[in-house]
Amino acid sequence: MSRYSPKEYWTNLAERYGHEDGKALAPVLHPGAPDWFNLRIHELQERAWRHALSLCTLPKGASVLDVGCGTGRWVRRYAQDGYSPVGLDGSLSMLKRASELGTLAPLLAARLQSLPFRDGAFDCAQAITVIQHIPAPEQQQALEELVRVIRPGGYLILLELIRGQAAHVVSHAPADWIDRVRLCGPELISWFGQEFLLLDQILSGAVSFSRGMLVGADADGLSLPGAPQTRTKREQLTRNLYGKVRRITVGLSTWVEPMAGRLCPAEWATHGVFVFRKPLAQP
Ligand SMILES: C[S@@+](CC[C@H](N)C(=O)[O-])C[C@H]1O[C@@H](n2cnc3c(N)ncnc32)[C@H](O)[C@@H]1O
Incomplete structure (x- = not known):
């Protein structure tokens, strides 16, 4: 490095x-x-x-x-x-x-x-x-x-x-x-x-188990350092789906965040x- x-x-x-x-x-x-x-x-x-x-x-x-x-x-x-x-x-x-x-x-x-x-x-x-x-x-x-x-x-x-x-x-x-x-x-x-970000952490944890599906994702799983044109269609589809699911889990997680902070x-x-x-x- x-x-x-x-x-x-x-x-x-x-x-x-x-x-x-x-x-x-x-x-x-x-x-x-x-x-x-x-x-x-x-x-x-x-x-x-x-x-x-x-x-x-x-x-x-x-x-x-x-x-x-x-x-x-x-x-x-x-x-x-x-x-x-x-x-x-x-x-x-x-x-x-x-x-x-x-x-x-x-x-x-x-x-x-x-x-x-x-x-x-x-x-x-x-x-x-x-x-x-x-x-x-x-x-x-x-x-x-x-x-x-x-x-x-x-x-x-x-x-x-x-x-x-x-x-x-x-x-x-x-x-x-x-x-x-x-x-x-x-x-x-x-x-x-x-x-x-409780729900999101659960999702990210689960995804890191099946990391092979997300070639090139960095630590937060959302940043996409690899050039989009080098991804296969399947990788791109998986990423798009992951992005959509994550948008929901992040949204829900931020909503329950005040409660998470208390509990x-x-x-x-x-x-x-x-x-x-x-x-x-x-x-
Ligand atoms: C993650 S960013 C956070 C920026 C800002 N505090 C915020 O919350 O929006 C880290 C910042 O620290 C600056 N930085 C890193 N090391 C530094 C250092 N030794 N002295 C001054 N600034 C530094 C970087 O240039 C960068 O702008």
Whole structure:
């Protein structure tokens, strides 16, 4: 496998998939997956993000740093809700797309591991599916940087993978994410599971048993990296049918998601949402 170069990797996604759907969700969610799928995942994440924000006592106008802001969906929402966001991303192409989508807040190109801000500059900082994409040996440094730029008493919101691994993705068990952040100083306020997609997970599990039918599908089973013209008629038919069935299971799963969040162990979700507070006086 070729070496992971984050800047190159994300720039390539922004340029290749940035105009795939009107909201530029594909490069930051599931590149190559159908628009309806990314929209559903986005809706689930937005619900979780709003809940996380409701756990923070942040006055309107509070300064918020969104690291790895991608095409700017959270930066725009923070601004719409009356906060003062700043977006930062390692890929200029992501930021360019964010600007094109009408992001008016400041956007900066920089690496999370070395943030160009003074200590305590923000009331809140967040990373939504970003740390999981940083190579394991650099993740702790990234968390330390993130915490450094939050003021004492300020908040940190993380939405990151808690199970599963893929190319360029390093997940951690919830307790591990919590320990890693605590090592930097902040205390956990609350965490919850995000993205249970119960029925869909059952279907995907069943399909991965009979994988042979889905030649070329990637980890989410919906992205189609292979060129369509190289597929046989049977493969194409199977894919179309699978896509249709999955649209139903994803739809039903998102509908029962709030109930799943209440009834299932949080560890059954694929992602965890963690809300931390930096102590007023650093130990
Ligand atoms: C999965 S996308 C998520 C984007 C955004 N947080 C969202 O939820 O829409 C990950 C983003 O993190 C950015 N990124 C990855 N590693 C980074 C790093 N070390 N420093 C800054 N940005 C980084 C990528 O360029 C990409 O835009």
